Amino acid sequence: MPEIGELERNSAYAYVLLCAHFAGTAIVAHDGAELAGFVLGYRPPTAPDAVFVWQVGVRPAWRGAGLGQRMLDEVVRRAGEVAAVRELQATVAPDNHASRALFHGFARRRGVACAVRAGFPAALFPTAHADEELLVIGPLPGGGGHG
């Protein structure tokens, strides 16, 4: 989905790996035959009760209608059917307002905290890159399900 411009493009092999090995925490949203959005996540080996959202994207025509929120809800719900999900984690660039609003909204609707911690500093990246702050949302009740 090249028009989701803010997302860093990774190799096709990386996406295939994510979908093959972490299908339980990957979502693709369709509107009829059209792809509308996706979420790729996984449980970090160092934090198996968390779901880390690596990338979330909604095509421009479908933005602002709650699809991002619905996909996060669904990823956490599906993961929670396998094992409890206590936290949702993501890293976000400071100037990505839509992404920050998405994750803060997820926390607010559940009445839980969204802690902002040091994530991946710009110095880790070989080319120009903003600091990535780590958002930690939780504790999620009841294994992650909503409502």
Ligand SMILES: CC(C)(COP(=O)(O)OP(=O)(O)OC[C@H]1O[C@@H](n2cnc3c(N)ncnc32)[C@H](O)[C@@H]1OP(=O)(O)O)[C@@H](O)C(=O)NCCC(=O)NCCS
């Ligand atoms: C971030 C993104 C996935 C949000 O998807 P979306 O379907 O438009 O989000 P939603 O409609 O579910 O909105 C979620 C919240 O974000 C807010 N929001 C959405 N777009 C916004 C924008 N451009 N600026 C500020 N807030 C915004 C909504 O008002 C909503 O807030 P609320 O929960 O307080 O009501 C989408 O903008 C996108 O694909 N961006 C490019 C890719 C990207 O940056 N991904 C994140 C980094 S991996």
